[in-house]
Each structure stands twice: as C-alpha cells, then as structure tokens.
Amino acid sequence: MTQRTLQRLIPSIAASDGAGVKIKRSLGQNQHTRLDPFLMLDFFGSDQAGDYIKGFPPHPHRGFETVTYMLEGHMLHEDHLGNQGHLKSGGVQWMTAGRGIIHSEMPQQEAGLMQGFQLWLNLPAAEKMKPAAYVDIAPEQIPQLSLPQGQVKIIAGTLQSGAFQQGGPIQGLSTDPQYYDLQLDANQQLTLQLAANHTAFVYPYAGSVNIQDGTAQRTVPQHHAGVLGRGDSVTLVTKAPVRLLLLAAAPIGEPIVQYGPFVMNSMAEIEQAISDYQQGTLTGEGAAESIKLAH
Template sequence: MTARNVQRLIPAIATSDGAGVSIRRSLGQNQHTRLDPFLMLDFFGSDKADDYIKGFPAHPHRGFETVTYMLEGHMLHQDHLGNKGHLKSGGVQWMTAGRGIIHSEMPQQEHGLMQGFQLWLNLPASEKMKPAAYVDIAPEHIPQLQLAQGSVKVIAGVFDTGAEKLGGPIQGLSTDPQYYDIALNAGQSLTLQLPATHSALVYPYRAAVQVTDGTAVRQVPEHHAAVLTQGNSLTLQSEQPCR
C-alpha cells in the first residue's frame, strides 16, 4: 500500500462571485490551480448578511457538474427548465449542467450563518452535451459513520478504512467521485483507502490537519487545498478537533 502525502498547497484567496457573495477560492483561481477533473472549489462562510444576501442571480453553466454542500443556511435553486429546490443545512445539490442550463441560487434568510462549499467537477467529452439534471440530497439521506477517531459523512463514493466501509448517495458516475466530510477529534489518526488512479485533495475548514505517509508529516493549514501525491491510502492526523 502506497501512502499519499502533500504535493502542493493552494491557499484559498478571498474574493467574491455572483452578485457580491464573499467566498474563499482555492482550486480555480487560475488555470494553474486546477486538478483534473476538479475545476474549482469555493468555500463560503459568514454570519454577516451583506456577505451573502445578494446571492447568485440567474447565470449559465455548461459541460460540467456543480456540487453544493450546505453546512449551514438555506438557499433556493431555480432554473430555466422550471426546476426548483431548497438547499438547507446539511444538504447537497448535485447539478449536471450538461448541454447547458441557466439557474440561480438565492439565499432564503436575512440573518444568521450561511456556510458551505461549491465544487465544480468536469465532465468527460462524451457527456458534455447530455441533458441537464439535478439530484437534491436531504441531510437525512447522507449517511454518517461514527469512528473511534471522530465521524465521517459520505456524500459520494465509498469511504473505506479497510475495517469499516460506508457508501454515499452518489454512485455510478463516470468520474467515480469520492466526497467525504470528515470530523477528527483532537490527537487522532485516521487512515482511509483511496483509488490509486484518482486525483485527490484535502481541504481543512475548521482548524489545521496533518497528512503523513509514515515518513514525512505535512501540516495543512485551515482554508488551504492540499493536492495529494499518488497512492492508494491517506493518513490524516489532528492536533486539535478539525474538519
């Protein structure tokens, strides 16, 4: 088994998108900060309404998928095809833009914390012109595994430690995405298996985390995307509670 370590760190930079929503962008800052098939990774998080209240009015997408994971808050998604869905705390929306879609994402709250991620996932050339589609996943349909070291929510793929395994609601896509939200308690170490041919990254959004291959230990600061080396296992270590 070959353990992965950190190949490079991409600090998330503060910027804005939509009608002025404050975000932190790691992947996708420019053409040199992408990781095939991941095009972009944005983190949004603020309890100040001015940072998010104007939302993301109608805008087009084509040829890729957007994965929105709402940690806290409430947004309404609508598109030109007549689809509408509410994305609330703990929920996920997996949108396939395919041949093209015009949609909006607008806050349904005027105060309080809004926090989450949006990941852009490229589609293979053969799938770029397929019909647009949504999968809305309610929080209760995202399985969670309790571990001695903490817990993990499995959004896509299969989380596998070798001893424990849990599959998420998104399966069977050609890109075979694996998407986990991992919470580690202080002073813990967790090793999981990953497909050896996959590109992979770690993004700590609450406190730092360490990645080790058994020889070298690399610190990944909060709000940095750590692009990983190749391998079929990943070991994470925590000095303090982190996600």
C-alpha cells in the same frame, strides 16, 4: 498499501462571485490551480448578511457539474424550466449542467450564518452535451458515521478504512468521485483507502490537519487545498479538532477550455456555447433529468 503524501498547497484567496457573495477560492483561481477533474472549489461562510444576501441571480452553465454542500443556511435553487429545490443545512445539490442550464441560487434568510461549499467537477467530452440533470440530497440521505477518531459524512463514493466500507448517495458517475466531510477529534490518526488512479486533495475548513509522510508529517493549514500524491491510501493525523473535506476523482485527461460558466474542450465549442446562450438555444429541448441516488 502505498501512502499518499502531500505534494503542494493551494492557499485560498478572498474573492466574490454571483451578485457579490464573498467567498474563499482555492482550486480554480487560474488554470494552474485546477486538479483534473476538479475545476474549482469555493468556500462561503459569514454571519453578516451583506456578504451573501444578493446571492447568485440567473446564470448559465455548460459542460461540467456543480456540487453545492450547505453546512449552515438556506438557499433556493431555481432553473429555466421552473424547477425548484430548497438547499438547507446539511444538504447537497448535485447538478450536471451538461448541454446547458440557466439557474439561480438565492438565500432564503435575511440574517444568521450561511456557510458551505461549491465544487465544479469536469465532464468528459462524451458527456458535455448530454441533458441537464440534478438531485437535491436531504441531510438524512447522507450517511453520517461515528468512528473512533470522530465522525464522517459520505456524500459520494464508498468510504473504506481497513475492512470497513460504507457507500454514499452519489455513485456510478464517470469520474467516480469520492466526497467526504470529516470531523476528527484531537490527537487522532485515521487511514482511508482511495482509488490509486484518482486525483485527491484535502481541504481543512475548521482547524488544520497533518498528512503522514513516512516517519514525518506535513501540515495542511485551514482554508488550504492540500494536493495529495499517488497512492491507494492517505493517513490523516490531528493535534487539535478539525473539520475537513477529502475529495478524489478519476482524471479525464482531456483539454480544458473555460470561459466563465462554460467549460469545453476547444475554443470553437466555447464560441458555440456563447452563441447558443445569446440565441436562447443553450439548453436545448426537454426537461432536466433527475439523477438517481444509490440505495
């Protein structure tokens, strides 16, 4: 196996989105902090209601996928067609905006901790105008495995470590995403296999993690995206307990033009998206489809 090494760090920055929700943004701060096909990664986490209570009122999307992973808390998703979905602690919503969707994500709590992630994942040009689709994944639908080194939740893709493998509920997408939430104990070492051609990074959100690099180790601090080089495996090493995301997906290799909530391949397509939104034709006709989960 060819070990992936740590290529660079992207520190998260304090920002706000929606109606003033406080976030930490790593990927997506600007065009230089995208990792094809990953467009953006936001972490939100606070037990102060004022940091999240106003939520994300109705807003449009076109041309990519949003993945919301709720660690703690309760959000209600609603779209322009009247569909509703409750996103609770440990659950995931995987939404393909495609041609267009107008939706909101609003807190269903007035106090307590709300914590989680939103990931933006690009779509290839051939899929940017397909009908919107989404799925709400309940916590019990996400495999959670006990390993000698700790625990792992498999949200997308197939986790492989040596001869062991286990698939998650999201499979078969064109970018072939792998999305794992790892909780590792102190003084552990874990090697995971990754598709050799995939873009990959780690994001520790409670503690830090080391990436094995030959005989040395390089540290990815808390709330930094650690961009990994090419290879078919990565070795994670801990000194203290840590929780982190490990994400990988196949790069698309197409031009990216972004204007706020629209991500297309050309400025003409962005102008068309803005015009469609202004004229009320962003979403096209028909209901949003349902993404089928892997069994």
